Amino acid sequence: MDENTYCGESNLLDIVLDSIKKISGYLEKECIKELDVEDISRELKLLEPTLTIVLSKWVPEILYLPYLKERMSFNDIKRALNVSSRVLSDKLKTLEKEGIIERTVTDENPPRVHYALTEIGGTFALALVPFLTIVKAKQRSSELPVTNHM
Amino acid sequence: MDENTYCGESNLLDIVLDSIKKISGYLEKECIKELDVEDISRELKLLEPTLTIVLSKWVPEILYLPYLKERMSFNDIKRALNVSSRVLSDKLKTLEKEGIIERTVTDENPPRVHYALTEIGGTFALALVPFLTIVKAKQRSSELPVTNHM
DNA sequence: CTGAATCCTTTATGATACTG
DNA sequence: CAGTATCATAAAGGATTCAG
Numbered sequence: 001m002d003e004n005t006y007c008g009e010s011n012l013l014d015i016v017l018d019s020i021k022k023i024s025g026y027l028e029k030e031c032i033k034e035l036d037v038e039d040i041s042r043e044l045k046l047l048e049p050t051l052t053i054v055l056s057k058w059v060p061e062i063l064y065l066p067y068l069k070e071r072m073s074f075n076d077i078k079r080a081l082n083v084s085s086r087v088l089s090d091k092l093k094t095l096e097k098e099g100i101i102e103r104t105v106t107d108e109n110p111p112r113v114h115y116a117l118t119e120i121g122g123t124f125a126l127a128l129v130p131f132l133t134i135v136k137a138k139q140r141s142s143e144l145p146v147t148n149h150m
Numbered sequence: 151m152d153e154n155t156y157c158g159e160s161n162l163l164d165i166v167l168d169s170i171k172k173i174s175g176y177l178e179k180e181c182i183k184e185l186d187v188e189d190i191s192r193e194l195k196l197l198e199p200t201l202t203i204v205l206s207k208w209v210p211e212i213l214y215l216p217y218l219k220e221r222m223s224f225n226d227i228k229r230a231l232n233v234s235s236r237v238l239s240d241k242l243k244t245l246e247k248e249g250i251i252e253r254t255v256t257d258e259n260p261p262r263v264h265y266a267l268t269e270i271g272g273t274f275a276l277a278l279v280p281f282l283t284i285v286k287a288k289q290r291s292s293e294l295p296v297t298n299h300m
Numbered sequence: 301c302t303g304a305a306t307c308c309t310t311t312a313t314g315a316t317a318c319t320g
Numbered sequence: 321c322a323g324t325a326t327c328a329t330a331a332a333g334g335a336t337t338c339a340g
Contacts, residue, residue, distance in 0.1 A: 015176055019169035020276045026165055027279075040214045041230055043286075048207075050285045055205035057198075057313075064190045074322050080191060084314055089323060099288075113322060120288055126170045127284040129177075134277040135200045136193075138270055207333075224302055234334050239303055263302065 016133045053098060054124060058083055058091055060132075063117065063125040066101065071116040100124060166283045203248060204274060208233055208241055210282070213267065213275040216251065221266040250274060 044051075053059065061081050066072055072080075078088050092115060095101045100121035106112045117125065194201075203209065211231050216222055222230075228238050242265060245251045250271035256262045267275065 011180070012173070012176060015169075015172050016277070019165075019172070019280070020273065022165050022169070023162070023279050024276050026162060027276075030161070041211060044211045044214065044282075046289065047210075047282060047285050050289065051205065051210065052207070054285075055201070057202070060197075060201065061191055061194050064194065078322095084316090085323065086315085086325085087313060090312090110321080123170065123284055124281070124288075126174050126177075127166070127281040129173050130169070130280050131274070131277040132194075132197060134273055135197050135204070138274075139196065139200065228302095234336090235303065236305085236335085237333060240332090260301080 012129075013133055013137055016130045019130055020134075050098065053094055054100070054128075056091075058087065059095065060128065062091060062095065063100070063121065063128070066115060066117040066121075071104075071114040073112065073114055077115065095121070162279075163283055163287055166280045169280055170284075200248065203244055204250070204278075206241075208237065209245065210278065212241060212245065213250070213271065213278070216265060216267040216271075221254075221264040223262065223264050227265065245271070 054063075058081060062077065065077055065080060074085075074088070074092075077083075077092075078085060081088070092101065092103070096103050099118055101115050102118050104114055104116070106114070204213075208231060212227065215227055215230060224235075224238070224242075227233075227242075228235060231238070242251065242253070246253050249268055251265050252268050254264055254266070256264070
């Protein structure tokens with residue numbers, strides 16, 4: 001494993017798998033027995049609006065851009081992702097409303113606009129890493145080290 | 151915090167935040183500097199097909215059902231989620247093709263069909279937990295303990 | 301019960317053009 | 321540069337019906 005475009009993720013994968021193991025252990029011991037389908041379903045319905053936003057097309061890409069750069073202009077993002085301005089505008093507005101990114105206008109002359117992840121936005125991005133890592137690992141090899149899934 | 155429908159997740163949140171912290175620390179030290187927008191963008195494009203599937207409507211819900219039950223019939227799922235059979239059928243087929251769930255037909259009389267998470271599917275579900283936990287924590291209170299996001 | 305087949309509506313996205 | 325407005329298309333979801 002040497003063409004690590006993302007970064008040395010043989011190591012990242014280890015961290016992620018370790019996290020998953022802990023979560024799995026916790027869930028197994030503490031609560032799974034008491035859950036029922038309706039609970040989870042109801043629960044996920046509450047999460048759905050946010051899920052729909054964060055996991056729609058382009059949004060993961062966007063999240064990992066400011067993550068890199070700290071702040072980017074509208075056109076920087078547009079060019080980096082090769083997305084139409086209408087779609088990008090929509091997404092940015094939605095993400096701003098959700099408090100995931102923030103838009104700042106400088107009082108320079110001419111004024112500049114830049115976007116950056118908020119703190120919660122950054123946490124969101126990081127919380128997605130385990131999932132992205134697993135997806136990637138699955139794509140790389142079908143035989144992924146497996147945690148005990150309940 | 152006592153109406154924990156999901157489960158005692160003040161504790162789960164701790165585990166998740168700890169994981170995120172480790173991931174954050176790792177990324178910060180090891181690689182973020184060397185990344186550029188095109189890399190990440192290219193990378194996420196590869197993940198996109200899977201992301202689109204797993205994060206589309208109903209799929210998280212589905213993932214957390216067999217997660218609970220180990221195996222469910224078509225109609226169990228249908229009733230639990232209150233989803234049309236066309237949509238459910240589509241989703242299940244796609245998930246099966248992706249190796250995330252598996253469909254089994256028993257040779258009873260009458261034959262029964264049931265669905266269950268595969269091992270990778272279970273890992274997927276667990277890998278989503280951090281993200282779901284963060285989303286939920288965000289909804290519960292705007293002031294979420296924050297990791298240093300780069 | 302487990303779907304497949306149809307049809308219809310809604311939502312998401314894309315392309316293009318245009319403005320302060 | 322940072323968008324908005326408009327139009328067109330595609331993709332996803334929902335409702336209903338029917339069959340083995």
